[in-house]
Amino acid sequence: MDKRQMVEGRPGHEAQGHTSKEEPSAYMKHSLSKHTDDPENAKVPERYRAKDFGKGSRWEVRWRIDGITRRKLFRYRGEAEAFMAEIEDRIRSNRYMDPRDSCRPLRQAADLWQQGLAGTIKGSTEGRYRRELRVWVLPQWGDVALKDISTARIQRWYVSLADGTAPYGGERGSASSLSASSIRSVGKIVLGSILDVAVENRWIDTNPVAKAKVPHNRAVQRRIYLTPQEIKILAGQMDEANATVIYLLAYTGLRIGEALSLRCGDVDLGRNRINVLRTQSVDVDSHIVETLPKGNRTRFVPIPSQLLPRIKDLLDGHGPEDYLLRGPRGGRQTTTNWRNRVWAPALRDAGMQDIEGLVIHSLRHTYASLAIKAGADVKTLQAVLGHASATETLDTYADLWPNRTGEVAEVIGQDIQI
Incomplete structure:
Protein backbone atom coordinates (compact mmCIF):
# COMPACT_ATOMS: atom_id res chain seq x y z
CA MET A 1 0.00 0.00 0.00
CA ASP A 2 1.43 3.35 -1.02
CA LYS A 3 0.87 5.77 1.85
CA ARG A 4 2.02 8.98 0.14
CA GLN A 5 -0.20 12.00 0.51
CA MET A 6 0.41 15.63 -0.42
CA VAL A 7 -1.25 18.99 -0.30
CA GLU A 8 -0.79 21.06 -3.41
CA GLY A 9 -1.99 24.46 -4.51
CA ARG A 10 -3.80 24.33 -7.82
CA PRO A 11 -2.19 26.31 -10.68
CA GLY A 12 -3.05 30.02 -10.75
CA HIS A 13 -4.57 31.87 -13.69
CA GLU A 14 -3.10 34.48 -15.99
CA ALA A 15 -4.60 37.97 -15.92
CA GLN A 16 -7.31 38.42 -18.47
CA GLY A 17 -6.63 40.76 -21.38
CA HIS A 18 -2.84 40.46 -21.23
CA THR A 19 -0.85 39.12 -24.16
CA SER A 20 2.32 38.60 -22.13
CA LYS A 21 3.08 37.29 -18.64
CA GLU A 22 4.39 39.70 -16.02
CA GLU A 23 6.23 38.22 -13.06
CA PRO A 24 4.71 39.34 -9.71
CA SER A 25 7.10 41.13 -7.38
CA ALA A 26 8.54 39.51 -4.26
CA TYR A 27 6.29 41.76 -2.17
CA MET A 28 3.15 40.48 -3.91
CA LYS A 29 4.27 36.86 -3.50
CA HIS A 30 4.88 37.42 0.20
CA SER A 31 1.43 39.00 0.59
CA LEU A 32 -0.18 36.05 -1.19
CA SER A 33 1.63 33.59 1.09
CA LYS A 34 0.14 35.36 4.11
CA HIS A 35 -3.39 35.20 2.69
CA THR A 36 -3.53 31.69 1.22
CA ASP A 37 -7.02 31.12 2.59
CA ASP A 38 -8.34 34.47 1.44
CA PRO A 39 -6.38 35.76 -1.60
CA GLU A 40 -8.81 38.62 -2.06
CA ASN A 41 -7.14 40.36 0.88
CA ALA A 42 -3.64 40.00 -0.56
CA LYS A 43 -2.02 43.16 -1.86
CA VAL A 44 -1.99 42.22 -5.52
CA PRO A 45 -2.76 44.90 -8.09
CA GLU A 46 -5.85 44.37 -10.25
CA ARG A 47 -3.82 43.89 -13.43
CA TYR A 48 -2.32 40.72 -11.99
CA ARG A 49 -5.68 39.21 -11.09
CA ALA A 50 -7.61 36.87 -13.38
CA LYS A 51 -11.41 37.13 -13.30
CA ASP A 52 -11.57 33.97 -11.13
CA PHE A 53 -8.67 35.05 -8.90
CA GLY A 54 -9.13 33.67 -5.36
CA LYS A 55 -12.32 31.81 -6.21
CA GLY A 56 -13.19 28.12 -6.18
CA SER A 57 -11.30 25.19 -4.64
CA ARG A 58 -7.65 26.16 -4.64
CA TRP A 59 -6.18 23.30 -2.57
CA GLU A 60 -6.00 19.67 -3.51
CA VAL A 61 -5.24 16.60 -1.40
CA ARG A 62 -3.95 13.62 -3.32
CA TRP A 63 -3.28 10.19 -1.85
CA ARG A 64 -2.51 6.78 -3.29
CA ILE A 65 -3.89 3.54 -1.88
CA ASP A 66 -4.21 0.05 -3.37
CA GLY A 67 -2.49 1.36 -6.49
CA ILE A 68 -5.15 4.00 -7.13
CA THR A 69 -4.62 7.75 -6.80
CA ARG A 70 -7.48 9.63 -5.12
CA ARG A 71 -7.96 13.38 -4.83
CA LYS A 72 -10.22 15.85 -3.12
CA LEU A 73 -10.44 19.63 -3.54
CA PHE A 74 -10.77 22.25 -0.78
CA ARG A 75 -11.28 25.99 -0.78
CA TYR A 76 -9.08 26.57 2.25
CA ARG A 77 -5.60 25.27 3.03
CA GLY A 78 -6.47 24.54 6.67
CA GLU A 79 -9.31 22.23 5.63
CA ALA A 80 -7.02 20.44 3.19
CA GLU A 81 -4.31 19.92 5.81
CA ALA A 82 -6.84 18.61 8.37
CA PHE A 83 -8.23 16.16 5.82
CA MET A 84 -4.73 15.04 4.88
CA ALA A 85 -3.88 14.37 8.55
CA GLU A 86 -7.08 12.32 8.95
CA ILE A 87 -6.30 10.26 5.84
CA GLU A 88 -2.74 9.59 7.06
CA ASP A 89 -4.00 8.47 10.47
CA ARG A 90 -6.61 6.13 8.99
CA ILE A 91 -4.10 4.51 6.66
CA ARG A 92 -1.56 3.99 9.45
CA SER A 93 -4.19 2.44 11.77
CA ASN A 94 -5.78 0.34 9.00
CA ARG A 95 -9.06 2.26 9.31
CA TYR A 96 -9.00 3.78 5.87
CA MET A 97 -12.31 4.06 4.03
CA ASP A 98 -12.73 5.23 0.50
CA PRO A 99 -14.81 8.44 0.80
CA ARG A 100 -16.75 7.38 -2.27
CA ASP A 101 -18.09 4.29 -0.48
CA SER A 102 -20.08 6.41 1.97
CA CYS A 103 -21.92 7.79 -1.08
CA ARG A 104 -23.33 4.36 -1.91
CA PRO A 105 -27.15 4.14 -1.62
CA ASN A 201 -17.39 -3.32 4.74
CA ARG A 202 -15.87 0.01 5.82
CA TRP A 203 -18.38 2.04 3.87
CA ILE A 204 -19.25 4.07 6.97
CA ASP A 205 -17.62 4.59 10.36
CA THR A 206 -20.45 3.87 12.78
CA ASN A 207 -24.04 2.67 12.80
CA PRO A 208 -26.41 5.64 13.39
CA VAL A 209 -29.24 3.30 14.45
CA ALA A 210 -27.49 2.52 17.75
CA LYS A 211 -28.49 5.77 19.48
CA ALA A 212 -31.97 6.19 17.97
CA LYS A 213 -34.78 5.70 20.51
CA VAL A 214 -37.93 3.72 19.65
CA PRO A 215 -41.07 5.70 20.63
CA HIS A 216 -43.23 4.22 23.36
CA ASN A 217 -46.69 2.97 22.50
CA ARG A 218 -49.19 5.74 22.97
CA ALA A 219 -51.86 3.30 24.07
CA VAL A 220 -51.24 -0.19 25.38
CA GLN A 221 -53.74 -2.72 24.08
CA ARG A 222 -55.77 -4.18 26.91
CA ARG A 223 -55.01 -7.82 27.64
CA ILE A 224 -58.18 -9.90 27.82
CA TYR A 225 -58.76 -12.68 30.36
CA LEU A 226 -61.88 -14.80 29.93
CA THR A 227 -63.78 -16.46 32.73
CA PRO A 228 -64.52 -20.20 32.63
CA GLN A 229 -68.15 -19.32 31.90
CA GLU A 230 -67.16 -17.21 28.88
CA ILE A 231 -64.88 -19.99 27.63
CA LYS A 232 -67.78 -22.44 27.82
CA ILE A 233 -70.08 -20.04 25.93
CA LEU A 234 -67.47 -19.58 23.20
CA ALA A 235 -66.79 -23.31 22.88
CA GLY A 236 -70.56 -23.91 22.74
CA GLN A 237 -70.68 -22.18 19.33
CA MET A 238 -68.42 -24.88 17.80
CA ASP A 239 -68.55 -28.57 17.02
CA GLU A 240 -67.03 -30.93 19.59
CA ALA A 241 -63.60 -31.19 17.98
CA ASN A 242 -63.12 -27.42 17.71
CA ALA A 243 -64.56 -26.90 21.17
CA THR A 244 -61.72 -29.12 22.39
CA VAL A 245 -59.26 -26.73 20.71
CA ILE A 246 -60.73 -23.87 22.76
CA TYR A 247 -60.49 -25.85 25.98
CA LEU A 248 -56.92 -26.94 25.27
CA LEU A 249 -55.76 -23.39 24.60
CA ALA A 250 -57.52 -21.98 27.68
CA TYR A 251 -56.59 -24.76 30.12
CA THR A 252 -53.07 -25.79 29.01
CA GLY A 253 -51.61 -22.48 27.78
CA LEU A 254 -50.71 -23.84 24.34
CA ARG A 255 -50.20 -21.40 21.48
CA ILE A 256 -52.57 -22.00 18.56
CA GLY A 257 -49.72 -22.99 16.23
CA GLU A 258 -48.49 -25.51 18.79
CA ALA A 259 -51.95 -26.98 19.30
CA LEU A 260 -52.63 -27.47 15.59
CA SER A 261 -49.24 -29.17 15.15
CA LEU A 262 -49.88 -31.84 17.79
CA ARG A 263 -49.76 -35.50 16.75
CA CYS A 264 -51.65 -38.20 18.59
CA GLY A 265 -48.31 -39.62 19.66
CA ASP A 266 -47.51 -36.41 21.52
CA VAL A 267 -50.18 -37.18 24.11
CA ASP A 268 -48.87 -39.11 27.13
CA LEU A 269 -51.98 -40.44 28.87
CA GLY A 270 -49.86 -42.34 31.41
CA ARG A 271 -48.56 -39.04 32.77
CA ASN A 272 -51.53 -36.87 31.82
CA ARG A 273 -49.43 -34.50 29.77
CA ILE A 274 -48.80 -33.33 26.22
CA ASN A 275 -45.32 -33.08 24.72
CA VAL A 276 -44.98 -29.82 22.77
CA LEU A 277 -42.43 -30.60 20.07
CA ARG A 278 -43.32 -28.35 17.15
CA THR A 279 -45.39 -25.38 16.01
CA GLN A 280 -46.85 -24.07 12.77
CA SER A 281 -44.89 -21.40 10.98
CA VAL A 282 -44.26 -20.11 7.46
CA ASP A 283 -41.10 -20.22 5.38
CA VAL A 284 -39.57 -17.34 3.47
CA ASP A 285 -42.10 -17.91 0.65
CA SER A 286 -45.04 -17.88 3.12
CA HIS A 287 -45.64 -21.63 2.80
CA ILE A 288 -46.90 -23.42 5.93
CA VAL A 289 -44.14 -25.40 7.65
CA GLU A 290 -43.62 -26.94 11.07
CA THR A 291 -40.64 -25.92 13.17
CA LEU A 292 -39.50 -26.12 16.76
CA PRO A 293 -41.66 -24.09 19.17
CA LYS A 294 -40.85 -20.45 19.84
CA GLY A 295 -37.29 -20.01 21.06
CA ASN A 296 -36.48 -23.56 19.87
CA ARG A 297 -37.70 -24.84 23.25
CA THR A 298 -39.71 -28.06 23.51
CA ARG A 299 -41.67 -28.67 26.71
CA PHE A 300 -44.60 -30.58 28.16
CA VAL A 301 -47.86 -29.24 29.57
CA PRO A 302 -50.15 -31.00 32.08
CA ILE A 303 -53.65 -32.01 31.02
CA PRO A 304 -56.47 -31.17 33.48
CA SER A 305 -58.41 -34.33 34.28
CA GLN A 306 -61.66 -32.77 33.00
CA LEU A 307 -60.15 -32.62 29.48
CA LEU A 308 -59.04 -36.26 29.34
CA PRO A 309 -62.35 -37.66 27.98
CA ARG A 310 -62.31 -35.17 25.10
CA ILE A 311 -58.70 -35.96 24.24
CA LYS A 312 -59.35 -39.70 24.37
CA ASP A 313 -62.17 -39.22 21.87
CA LEU A 314 -59.75 -37.49 19.50
CA LEU A 315 -57.20 -40.30 19.89
CA ASP A 316 -59.68 -43.08 19.26
CA GLY A 317 -58.91 -44.92 15.99
CA HIS A 318 -55.88 -42.81 15.07
CA GLY A 319 -52.19 -43.60 14.88
CA PRO A 320 -49.35 -41.72 16.59
CA GLU A 321 -48.49 -39.70 13.45
CA ASP A 322 -52.06 -38.52 12.84
CA TYR A 323 -52.90 -34.95 13.79
CA LEU A 324 -54.70 -34.66 17.12
CA LEU A 325 -56.72 -31.60 16.09
CA ARG A 326 -57.71 -32.33 12.53
CA GLY A 327 -59.25 -30.25 9.77
CA PRO A 328 -62.64 -30.99 8.16
CA ARG A 329 -61.05 -33.61 5.87
CA GLY A 330 -59.00 -35.24 8.59
CA GLY A 331 -55.70 -33.60 7.73
CA ARG A 332 -53.78 -30.63 9.02
CA GLN A 333 -55.73 -27.61 10.17
CA THR A 334 -53.89 -24.32 9.54
CA THR A 335 -53.88 -21.39 11.92
CA THR A 336 -55.25 -18.98 9.32
CA ASN A 337 -58.12 -21.27 8.32
CA TRP A 338 -59.03 -22.00 11.92
CA ARG A 339 -59.05 -18.28 12.78
CA ASN A 340 -61.22 -17.36 9.78
CA ARG A 341 -63.55 -20.35 9.59
CA VAL A 342 -63.95 -21.34 13.24
CA TRP A 343 -62.81 -18.62 15.65
CA ALA A 344 -64.32 -15.54 13.97
CA PRO A 345 -67.82 -17.08 13.42
CA ALA A 346 -67.86 -18.39 17.00
CA LEU A 347 -67.03 -14.92 18.37
CA ARG A 348 -69.88 -13.46 16.34
CA ASP A 349 -72.36 -16.14 17.42
CA ALA A 350 -71.35 -15.70 21.07
CA GLY A 351 -71.75 -11.91 20.85
CA MET A 352 -68.07 -11.36 21.68
CA GLN A 353 -66.90 -9.91 18.38
CA ASP A 354 -66.87 -6.35 19.75
CA ILE A 355 -64.64 -7.07 22.75
CA GLU A 356 -61.57 -4.96 21.99
CA GLY A 357 -58.36 -6.94 22.26
CA LEU A 358 -59.99 -10.39 22.28
CA VAL A 359 -57.84 -12.64 20.08
CA ILE A 360 -56.96 -16.32 20.04
CA HIS A 361 -53.88 -15.58 22.16
CA SER A 362 -56.24 -14.30 24.85
CA LEU A 363 -56.93 -17.95 25.71
CA ARG A 364 -53.25 -18.39 26.60
CA HIS A 365 -53.46 -15.26 28.77
CA THR A 366 -56.56 -16.76 30.38
CA TYR A 367 -54.60 -19.90 31.31
CA ALA A 368 -51.92 -17.74 32.94
CA SER A 369 -54.51 -15.83 34.96
CA LEU A 370 -56.17 -19.02 36.19
CA ALA A 371 -52.79 -20.61 37.06
CA ILE A 372 -51.68 -17.56 39.07
CA LYS A 373 -55.04 -17.44 40.84
CA ALA A 374 -54.53 -21.11 41.75
CA GLY A 375 -51.16 -20.27 43.33
CA ALA A 376 -48.68 -21.17 40.55
CA ASP A 377 -45.20 -19.76 41.15
CA VAL A 378 -43.24 -17.92 38.49
CA LYS A 379 -40.85 -20.76 37.59
CA THR A 380 -43.65 -23.29 37.18
CA LEU A 381 -45.66 -20.97 34.96
CA GLN A 382 -42.55 -20.14 32.94
CA ALA A 383 -41.93 -23.84 32.26
CA VAL A 384 -45.51 -24.55 31.22
CA LEU A 385 -45.80 -21.49 28.97
CA GLY A 386 -42.39 -22.04 27.40
CA HIS A 387 -41.06 -18.56 28.20
CA ALA A 388 -37.32 -17.96 27.84
CA SER A 389 -36.98 -16.83 31.44
CA ALA A 390 -38.92 -16.15 34.62
CA THR A 391 -38.29 -12.46 33.93
CA GLU A 392 -40.34 -12.72 30.74
CA THR A 393 -43.18 -14.34 32.67
CA LEU A 394 -43.09 -11.66 35.35
CA ASP A 395 -42.91 -8.84 32.80
CA THR A 396 -45.92 -10.27 30.95
CA TYR A 397 -48.17 -11.08 33.88
CA ALA A 398 -46.88 -8.96 36.76
CA ASP A 399 -50.32 -7.35 37.15
CA LEU A 400 -51.87 -10.74 37.96
CA TRP A 401 -49.78 -11.62 41.00
CA PRO A 402 -51.39 -10.31 44.20
CA ASN A 403 -49.60 -7.65 46.19
CA ARG A 404 -48.64 -9.48 49.37
CA THR A 405 -46.38 -6.89 50.97
CA GLY A 406 -48.81 -6.56 53.86
CA GLU A 407 -48.56 -10.28 54.58
CA VAL A 408 -44.76 -10.07 54.58
CA ALA A 409 -44.87 -7.27 57.14
CA GLU A 410 -47.18 -9.36 59.35
CA VAL A 411 -44.86 -12.38 59.26
CA ILE A 412 -41.78 -10.29 60.00
CA GLY A 413 -43.67 -8.54 62.78
CA GLN A 414 -44.14 -11.83 64.61
CA ASP A 415 -40.38 -12.02 65.24
CA ILE A 416 -39.86 -8.38 66.21
CA GLN A 417 -39.07 -7.79 69.87
CA ILE A 418 -39.22 -4.19 71.05
Missing part, protein backbone atom coordinates in the same frame (compact mmCIF):
# COMPACT_ATOMS: atom_id res chain seq x y z
CA LEU A 106 -28.47 2.04 1.24
CA ARG A 107 -29.99 -0.50 -1.14
CA GLN A 108 -26.47 -1.74 -2.02
CA ALA A 109 -25.84 -2.63 1.63
CA ALA A 110 -29.35 -4.12 1.80
CA ASP A 111 -28.54 -6.44 -1.12
CA LEU A 112 -25.46 -7.76 0.73
CA TRP A 113 -27.47 -8.18 3.92
CA GLN A 114 -30.17 -10.21 2.17
CA GLN A 115 -27.57 -12.53 0.65
CA GLY A 116 -26.48 -13.51 4.16
CA LEU A 117 -29.96 -14.17 5.56
CA ALA A 118 -30.74 -17.60 4.14
CA GLY A 119 -30.17 -20.44 6.57
CA THR A 120 -29.24 -18.22 9.52
CA ILE A 121 -32.74 -17.69 10.92
CA LYS A 122 -36.16 -19.37 10.77
CA GLY A 123 -37.90 -19.12 7.43
CA SER A 124 -40.83 -17.21 8.93
CA THR A 125 -38.47 -14.66 10.47
CA GLU A 126 -36.55 -14.30 7.23
CA GLY A 127 -39.80 -13.72 5.34
CA ARG A 128 -40.87 -11.06 7.85
CA TYR A 129 -37.54 -9.24 7.63
CA ARG A 130 -37.69 -9.22 3.83
CA ARG A 131 -41.24 -7.84 3.90
CA GLU A 132 -40.26 -5.13 6.35
CA LEU A 133 -37.32 -4.20 4.12
CA ARG A 134 -39.57 -3.95 1.06
CA VAL A 135 -42.52 -2.24 2.74
CA TRP A 136 -40.83 0.18 5.15
CA VAL A 137 -37.05 0.46 4.86
CA LEU A 138 -36.41 0.77 1.12
CA PRO A 139 -39.18 3.34 0.45
CA GLN A 140 -37.55 5.64 3.03
CA TRP A 141 -33.84 4.88 2.69
CA GLY A 142 -33.24 2.83 -0.47
CA ASP A 143 -31.77 5.67 -2.55
CA VAL A 144 -30.27 7.68 0.33
CA ALA A 145 -26.45 7.82 0.51
CA LEU A 146 -25.09 5.98 3.56
CA LYS A 147 -23.29 9.12 4.75
CA ASP A 148 -26.59 11.01 4.85
CA ILE A 149 -28.34 8.54 7.17
CA SER A 150 -28.04 10.13 10.61
CA THR A 151 -29.42 9.29 14.03
CA ALA A 152 -31.59 12.42 13.90
CA ARG A 153 -33.13 11.41 10.56
CA ILE A 154 -33.76 7.88 11.82
CA GLN A 155 -35.42 9.31 14.93
CA ARG A 156 -37.79 11.38 12.79
CA TRP A 157 -38.55 8.27 10.70
CA TYR A 158 -39.45 6.33 13.85
CA VAL A 159 -41.97 9.04 14.72
CA SER A 160 -43.49 8.85 11.23
CA LEU A 161 -43.76 5.04 11.55
CA ALA A 162 -45.65 5.51 14.82
CA ASP A 163 -47.87 8.20 13.27
CA GLY A 164 -48.63 6.21 10.12
CA THR A 165 -47.08 8.88 7.85
CA ALA A 166 -43.91 7.03 6.80
CA PRO A 167 -43.32 6.14 3.11
CA TYR A 168 -45.02 2.81 2.38
CA GLY A 169 -44.11 0.19 -0.21
CA GLY A 170 -46.86 -2.35 0.35
CA GLU A 171 -48.68 -3.86 -2.59
CA ARG A 172 -52.08 -3.31 -0.99
CA GLY A 173 -53.63 -0.82 1.36
CA SER A 174 -51.84 2.16 2.82
CA ALA A 175 -49.45 2.93 5.65
CA SER A 176 -50.73 2.38 9.17
CA SER A 177 -49.33 3.24 12.59
CA LEU A 178 -46.78 0.73 13.84
CA SER A 179 -46.45 -0.40 17.44
CA ALA A 180 -43.21 0.03 19.37
CA SER A 181 -42.34 -3.66 18.86
CA SER A 182 -42.89 -3.36 15.10
CA ILE A 183 -40.77 -0.20 14.90
CA ARG A 184 -38.06 -2.00 16.83
CA SER A 185 -38.12 -4.84 14.30
CA VAL A 186 -38.15 -2.53 11.25
CA GLY A 187 -35.64 -0.01 12.60
CA LYS A 188 -33.36 -1.62 15.14
CA ILE A 189 -33.20 -5.06 13.53
CA VAL A 190 -33.66 -4.65 9.78
CA LEU A 191 -32.22 -1.17 9.15
CA GLY A 192 -29.69 -1.67 11.96
CA SER A 193 -28.43 -4.96 10.50
CA ILE A 194 -28.10 -3.45 7.04
CA LEU A 195 -26.01 -0.57 8.39
CA ASP A 196 -23.93 -3.08 10.35
CA VAL A 197 -23.04 -4.62 6.99
CA ALA A 198 -22.00 -1.18 5.74
CA VAL A 199 -19.76 -0.72 8.80
CA GLU A 200 -18.22 -4.17 8.35
